[in-house]
Amino acid sequence: MILVAFRRIFKAGWQNFSRNLWLSVATVGIMMVALFVFSSLVLFNFFTSEIIEIIRNKIDLSVYFDANIDESEIFRVKDILAQLPDVERVEYLSREEALKTFNERHSNNDVVRRALEELGINPLQASLNIKVDQGGSYETVVAFIEGAPFKALISKVNFTENKLIIERLNNIVSAIQRFGWGVIFVFAGLAVLVAFNSVRMAIYSFKEEINVMRLVGASRWFIRGPFMVMGLVVSLIASAIVFLIIWLAVLGFGPRINAFVPEISFNEFFSENFFRILFLQTLAGIGIMFFSVYLAFNKYLKEEN
Known part of the structure; x- marks a missing residue:
């Protein structure tokens, strides 16, 4: 009996979808845009997080000493800093080594070379x-250095400049993410509006059948079921198409991005999170559609009562 009821609900749900085909296609289209923006934001969040992490890994903390400071004093500071729990390593760069590195870096710059000679x-x-x-x-x-007794030996700590770079990058990423979520909410709202009208038209198309079911005492769940199935069909189609587009985009553009930023692998991220992305994307689509069905059906019942 239950299987028969489910079969009828699914059959009626498919009829709802196919009877208002163009409106269903429009609903699928707007849902695809909302889900595409959502999935793109997930990938963008991964990309920016990796970029920030790469920058952090390439940034080190450089502590510069006055020219008159004895080398033994610098090595004493080095030993103290190397014992801090957060520190992985401390490397000493002498004035001579710094000059050699500087000259190698500007070997083709005659202006810089002449300035040093003069x-x-x-x-x-x-x-x-x-x-x-x-x-x-x-x-x-940095806080330890600022409060340490050897602070008087230090002329400059350059982490402040690097910290500003990371903070600015974080601010830019946060602003883009906020904009992205705003776009998602806009298109989700449009998807709800289009789906709401699609479901309402389907409800009025089946108005006589709904009235008969209500007269014979059918439960709200049974009456609402076909429209839930319709929403499920729309969300699954939209999610499948968007997921395929994202997958092809990752396969196509992932290697090109890797060529510029070898540390980032979109293919690896997508493979590791394949089912998670598909699940979240499908869940978001189903949630939007079921919410639309709930609103449309409640509005219809209020109008009929």
Whole structure:
């Protein structure tokens, strides 16, 4: 008996979808846009998170010392910093090594080379390059340095500049994400509006059948069931098409992105999160459609009572 009821509900739901085919297609289209923006935002969030992490990994904390500071004092500071729990390694760069690196970097720049020759002295400072552990905090190390007794030996700490770069990048990413969520809500609202009208037309198309079912005492669940099935069909079709488009885009553009940023693999991310993305995308589509069915059906019942 239950199987027969389910069969009838699914059959009626498919009839609802096919009877108002053009409106159903429009609903699928607007749902696809909403789900595409949602999936794109997920991939964008992954991309920006990886970019920020790459930048953080390439940034180190450089502590510069005055030219008159004895090398033994610098090594004493190095040993102290190396013992901090957040610190992975501390590398010493002498003034001579810094000058050699600078000259190699600007070997083709005659202006810089002549300026150094006219200066006649090494203007660069000895420094300690500090790298923190995975999950470690540069801010903690900087705070320790600022309050340490050897602070008077230090002329400059360059992490503030690097921190500003990360903060600005985070602000840009946050603004884009907020905009993306706003677009999602707009298209989700449009999807609800279109789906609501689609379901209402389907309800009025089956008005006589609904009245008969109500007269014979059919439950609300049984009456609403075909329209839920219609919403399910719309959301599954939209989700499947969008997922296929995203998948093809990742396969097509993933290697090109990897060529520019080797540390980021969209293909790997998509493979690892294949079912999660599909599930969330489908769940979002079903949620929008079921909410639309609920609103349309409740409005119809109020009008009939």
